[in-house]
Amino acid sequence: MTSRPRSKIGSHLLPGLAAVALFAVITAAVLTSSFGSTQGFPADANIVASVGRAMFGIPGADVTGESFLVAFILIALALDAALDGSLLLAKREEDGSTVTLLADGGRRLFGRDDADEEGED
């Protein structure tokens, strides 16, 4: 049987009230602010071509924008790094032991435990 998310009502939803509160204050902020009029794009402007030109810093766009060439290269590198990183994280050792990354703060390595922390509560 497949498991799928089910709505459950309970105290675990209590932190969600923080999100509601956040929405309330943002709404209050938005509603108490005044905005100018929307400028909009010219009716005959070629928006997609303009986005493409902005992305590579090519002049001659119908709608102006800043050049994102450097950002583009950086994003390309970031995506590459993320891909490599995800592969690294997902990789399993040859002999079947757990992955290279130790996410337990080194406790298994050094035999440290929370024993010295008990009794504090």
Place this chain on the structure above:
Amino acid sequence: MAAFDFAPLIVLLPFTSFFVAVAAAIWRPNILPKGGALPGIAATAGSLLVSLWVAVEVLGGGRTAETVYVWSTGVGDAPELVFSLLLDPLSALMLLIVSLVATLVHVFSLGYMNDEDETGLPRYYAGLGLFTASMLGFVVAGNLLMAFIFFELVGLCSYLLIGFWFREAGPPSAAKKAFLVTRFGDYFFLVGVAGVFATFGSAAFAGPESFPAVAEAALTGEASVRTFGFGTQTWFSVLGFLILGGVVGKSAQYPLHTWLPDAMEGPTPVSALIHAATMVAAGVYLIARIYGFYALLPTVLAAIALVGGFTALFAATMGLVKREIKQVLAYSTISQYGYMMLGLGAGGYVAATFHLMTHAFFKALLFLGAGSVIIAMHHNEDMWDMGGLRKRMPVTYVTFLAGSLALAGIVPFAGFWSKDEVLYEALVHGLGGSPILLAAYGMGLVAVLFTGFYTFRMVLLTFHGDPRTELARNPHGVGWNVKAPLVVLGVLATTAGFLNMVPVHELLGFPPEYLHDWLAHDGGRSAFAGLTSEHYGELLHDWAGYSTVELSAILPGLVSLGLALLGAGGAYALYAGDDPEEHTEKLGAAKTVLYNNYYQDEYQVWLTDSVVKPLSRTMDTFDQGVVDGTVNTVSSVSLFSGRRLRRIQTGVVSNYAVLLTLGLTALVLVVGVLGGWFA
């Protein structure tokens, strides 16, 4: 000026021998023949030769005060700290004395240490080398800070050497006592050095920038110095007293004399070195070195004279009853340095220097002679176990007798001329309008009587009469290495006084007073004019108010000679027979008091127990309670709050997210309220 170029070698040669001995002791204990004595002898003999060369150069009018090494240039107007050489007649004379005595002590050590198969000889010779180097460095020091550094090194070496036999019970304790008592004095000296720097901005001894010169200019109003709210004269006196603290500790003056008799626990050649040329001499030499400063301060001079006179008498009385030969010599040392202080305080700069020189020779002689006796007696030092050694040790006897005659001040041996001159200076300045010096003179004069007595008691008990024990009947023989230094020093102890025969000069007009001439002139170099006895005489007259009366030197000389002979005669009458009685027993309670050194040790221990310890305990309580309490409170508060605050680090990412969200909400709220939502 070639000799002055080699002058640093005087210090560096013994220093090198120290390093050689240490290196040998660490890596190849048996590589050095005679346990390291030979490099030491070679080094000190080399120092002696260079010192002679320097002395010849100085005799020809050469003087130098040069900077050897700057070790702190100072920021802004902070003073420069340097090592500098000062070679003038006083330091040249002292160099000769120190290097000569050190050489002889090294040679004597061959007999006293090597021939007795002592262990740890490289350590011993390393100590001797460093000791000699430190004292020579102190002598040539051109400024007060450098002098202080070597002063402390001398103290360290005395600690190392007094405690040489550290496996026995007595020496380590004696070494600690010597170290701590002199350190107590040096503490004041250190404050004084800092005070001199703060006041004058310079601690040099020679030249127009030197602090005695600046002090003189400040008193005449030609220069201004920082006096920290005191009157100029008052503040200088405070500085003078502070430096005097170090002198009193090192030169074993009352009340810091208690370390010196205990220091007899060290090997006898070391005692000779400490008492004749190095450690103890350092204090007196320091005053002589900066006499241009002390000559401005009548209060300090009077205190020096009184302390000196009192110490001379006080120590002499304690020497009357001792049983051990080295103890008698120890108290005679304290007493004789009292005379030097008396001489300096009474304005007799030349006299005190003269006595420093003759005392170096005859006291080294006496200690080495005592060492020879101790070898012969298989390290039994009790004079009541001796007797009759005269016939079995003729060389030791004759030289020891020469030293004793010099110590007692019998004409024409060296001590007579110098002690007589010290007393004469005290008398003429005392009669010339400084009556307080007469009190010091009186004490010094009485001490002459006691000196004669205890000296000849010692000689008679040791060498005369019948042997009282089997040891004394069959003494151990001594070799050339013991006899040779004794002979050299014996000759010097007999003749050194001819350098400066004031009464004879007065009577016959010749021979010249060589030492007066030696110390009086600046050799035509005006930069050194402030270091001459002529200049000191002017200062004493102008500032300390010392003036002299016309008085023949012959009559006071005869008085002190008479007293010395009386003391010696008393000793002869009491102890001359074949089998002398222990007359000290008849003194009763007085003997007990004297034998226990006036309970000075007990008094100082009592002072420590009843004053210093409660004070320290109070300070400890304050420190533990208030200072540490504050620190502990701060730390426990932060520890406690840290222990509580870390609870928010639950490790559950949702909780962090809640906090973030609430934080953002609060931020928006704050911005909103500030932006006027409810306004």
Place this chain on the structure above:
Amino acid sequence: MAVPPSYYLLLSAALFCIGVAGVLTRRNALLFLMSIELMLNAANVNFVYFSQFWGNVTGQTFSLFVIALAAAEVAIGIGIILVLYRNFDGVDVTEATTMRW
């Protein structure tokens, strides 16, 4: 008839707060990733709207970058979730509390 600016902003805020609520109430790491995607897209809505508002394509272009970054973030996030699964035998984020105090 133009839509008033506050509508866009409220839409964006609602999207964002739904994402936040997801992060706050869910314990499944995969749902975390989806919620974060919601928040990123709330930002994109704003970008695109303000691009129109100022008559400038910078916002639109930037929203493309945000989408690319979201892809990178998901790649890393999935990797982390895999590690989480191996180390704690599950994807419940409240179980992984070994990095507390």
